[in-house]
Amino acid sequence: MLQHSILETLPGPLRREALSGLQPLHFEHGKILFRAGDPCQGLPLVLNGSVKVQMTGLSGHSIVLYRMGADEICTLSIGCLMTGDGFRAEAVVEDDAEVYMVPRGLFDRLMDQSADFRLGIMESYGRRLNDLMLLVEEVAFRRMDERLFQWLEARVGQGVITITHQELAVELGTAREVVSRLLKEFERKGLLRLARGKIEFTDSFPR
Amino acid sequence: MLQHSILETLPGPLRREALSGLQPLHFEHGKILFRAGDPCQGLPLVLNGSVKVQMTGLSGHSIVLYRMGADEICTLSIGCLMTGDGFRAEAVVEDDAEVYMVPRGLFDRLMDQSADFRLGIMESYGRRLNDLMLLVEEVAFRRMDERLFQWLEARVGQGVITITHQELAVELGTAREVVSRLLKEFERKGLLRLARGKIEFTDSFPR
DNA sequence: AGCCCTGTGTGACTTTATCACTGAACCTTC
DNA sequence: GAAGGTTCAGTGATAAAGTCACACAGGGCT
Numbered sequence: 001m002l003q004h005s006i007l008e009t010l011p012g013p014l015r016r017e018a019l020s021g022l023q024p025l026h027f028e029h030g031k032i033l034f035r036a037g038d039p040c041q042g043l044p045l046v047l048n049g050s051v052k053v054q055m056t057g058l059s060g061h062s063i064v065l066y067r068m069g070a071d072e073i074c075t076l077s078i079g080c081l082m083t084g085d086g087f088r089a090e091a092v093v094e095d096d097a098e099v100y101m102v103p104r105g106l107f108d109r110l111m112d113q114s115a116d117f118r119l120g121i122m123e124s125y126g127r128r129l130n131d132l133m134l135l136v137e138e139v140a141f142r143r144m145d146e147r148l149f150q151w152l153e154a155r156v157g158q159g160v161i162t163i164t165h166q167e168l169a170v171e172l173g174t175a176r177e178v179v180s181r182l183l184k185e186f187e188r189k190g191l192l193r194l195a196r197g198k199i200e201f202t203d204s205f206p207r
Numbered sequence: 208m209l210q211h212s213i214l215e216t217l218p219g220p221l222r223r224e225a226l227s228g229l230q231p232l233h234f235e236h237g238k239i240l241f242r243a244g245d246p247c248q249g250l251p252l253v254l255n256g257s258v259k260v261q262m263t264g265l266s267g268h269s270i271v272l273y274r275m276g277a278d279e280i281c282t283l284s285i286g287c288l289m290t291g292d293g294f295r296a297e298a299v300v301e302d303d304a305e306v307y308m309v310p311r312g313l314f315d316r317l318m319d320q321s322a323d324f325r326l327g328i329m330e331s332y333g334r335r336l337n338d339l340m341l342l343v344e345e346v347a348f349r350r351m352d353e354r355l356f357q358w359l360e361a362r363v364g365q366g367v368i369t370i371t372h373q374e375l376a377v378e379l380g381t382a383r384e385v386v387s388r389l390l391k392e393f394e395r396k397g398l399l400r401l402a403r404g405k406i407e408f409t410d411s412f413p414r
Numbered sequence: 415a416g417c418c419c420t421g422t423g424t425g426a427c428t429t430t431a432t433c434a435c436t437g438a439a440c441c442t443t444c
Numbered sequence: 445g446a447a448g449g450t451t452c453a454g455t456g457a458t459a460a461a462g463t464c465a466c467a468c469a470g471g472g473c474t
Contacts, residue, residue, distance in 0.1 A: 055340055055343075055344060057344040057345075057347070057348045057349075058344075058348075059348045059349070061347070061348045063343060063344065063347050063348075065340060065343060075332075075336070076336060078329055078332070078333060079329065079330070079332065079333020079334070079336060079337065080333070082326060082329045082330055082333060083330060083333060088337060088340055088341075089340060108322070111322075111325055112322060112325075115315070115318075115319060118318055118319075118325075119289060122285055122286070122289045123286070123289055123290060125282075125285070125286065125332050125336075126285060126286020126287070126289060126290060127286070128336060129282070129283060129286060129332075129335060129336065129339065130286065130295060132336065132339040132340065132343065133262055133272060133295055133296060133339065134295075135343055136262075136270060136272065136339065136342055136343055136346060136380070137262060137264040137265075137270065138264075139343060139346050139347045140264070140268070140270050140346045140380035140381075141264040141265075141266045141268045141270075141380070142264075142266070143429075143430090143462095144429080144430065145429090164451085164452065164453090165452075165453065166451095166452080166453095173343070173347035173348070174347075174430075174431080175430080175431055175432070176452090176453085177430095177431080177432080177433095177453095177454085177455085178429095178430060178431070180452095180453060180454060180455085181430095181454085181455080183453095184453090184454075184455095194453085195439095196438080196439055196440075196451090196452060196453075197439095197440095197451095197452075350431095350460075350461090351460080351461065352460090371420085371421065371422090372421075372422065373420095373421075381461075381462080382461080382462055382463070383421090383422085384422095384423085384424085384461095384462075384463080384464095385460095385461060385462065387421095387422060387423065387424085388423085388424080388461095390422095391422090391423075391424095401422085402470095403420090403421060403422075403469080403470055403471080404420095404421070404470095
């Protein structure tokens with residue numbers, strides 16, 4: 001059954017009320033949950049799949065800020081929900097996802113009625129803030145070759161990755177050419193094999 | 208009288224209860240409110256003055272993440288307060304500040320009892336998240352000379368700024384040498400005059 | 415004066431970003 | 445399956461930013 005742990009903690013009657021007002025929305029790969037400037041429809045609770053949140057700067061460059069997986073909350077939406085301001089970022093579905101959209105009224109009621117719900121929201125906020133702080137540090141001070149290597153390392157289990165250099169540049173917040181050159185370097189060292197839109201790890205890639 | 212707008216919204220009895228449990232703490236310039244790794248004592252409500260929050264990366268470099276002024280809330284503390292994890296960042300007082308420290312119990316009670324308090328907390332969280340998102344964009348994509356120029360521009364009213372190049376480098380998340388060279392460049396263009404620990408704007412600095 | 419500490423200036427070099435362009439891989443459409 | 449268009453990838457040249465190493469200046473102290 002579709003569930004989200006922040007709803008599990010609700011006392012029976014409140015949970016029934018919440019669930020009766022929610023139906024899971026299905027989003028396919030590539031679908032945009034929201035764009036920069038969009039007003040906020042409600043608080044998304046991600047049930048499964050994967051959604052990445054990225055923003056585009058004045059310069060026209062984009063960078064991935066963080067991703068949300070199963071059982072996570074799109075905390076970024078709360079601010080917009082409260083103030084009515086539009087989003088600064090956009091959310092793109094990576095792996096097909098199912099999402100509950102908690103409307104403002106229900107959100108307020110849950111915040112009012114359940115200490116556990118509040119705790120869940122606060123924890124989620126804390127994690128997000130932490131993610132962003134670490135990202136700032138990484139972008140400001142870490143070398144690009146290390147960051148790219150780590151990104152690859154985290155996905156070495158998949159054997160072959162399907163991604164373009166441009167998309168990878170957005171992941172890291174750099175330019176496509178930089179990614180191309182670094183990947184070529186890794187290929188020369190025998191760590192991976194490159195093909196159009198694909199990266200294949202060799203056996204000599206450390207794991 | 209010392210006050211913070213998030214407490215103003217509380218209904219009379221709750222406000223009296225809150226204020227009776229709080230006394231303003233005075234922090235002087237240079238005092239550290241908390242360090243990386245410290246456990247969280249409570250939620251700081253900044254009544255006046257100015258506090259900067261900065262973090263130090265693995266590389267040993269530091270960067271200022273954001274600042275808090277009068278009537279702001281150190282939202283970063285909430286995550287630590289909830290999870291019991293230590294801070295990732297440190298908070299340094301710039302202008303002498305007075306601060307209420309809201310302990311965990313009182314915070315929980317206010318969250319439980321007041322929708323306005325919750326709203327204030329959520330808005331503060333939203334602002335912080337926005338600040339950090341903009342910072343990521345800035346660090347990732349903006350040129351250092353522009354960023355330094357903007358930083359100076361925001362302080363042109365002061366006439367003379369007392370700051371070392373090293374401190375300015377931490378503001379922008381770059382290296383001291385980069386700041387030195389860029390400032391020298393500005394000086395050559397006649398925008399400012401440099402002295403040990405000081406930057407003086409000339410009349411040709413645009414304002 | 416002599417010494418020390420902190421802050422600044424700068425050359426040499428590496429890494430990253432930007433610009434401009436080439437060619438390869440894939441997708442249509444006929 | 446050849447022709448033409450589109451998306452991806454590779455690469456040289458150059459500029460910006462970060463790193464390393466070191467010289468020297470300003471100001472405080474003995």
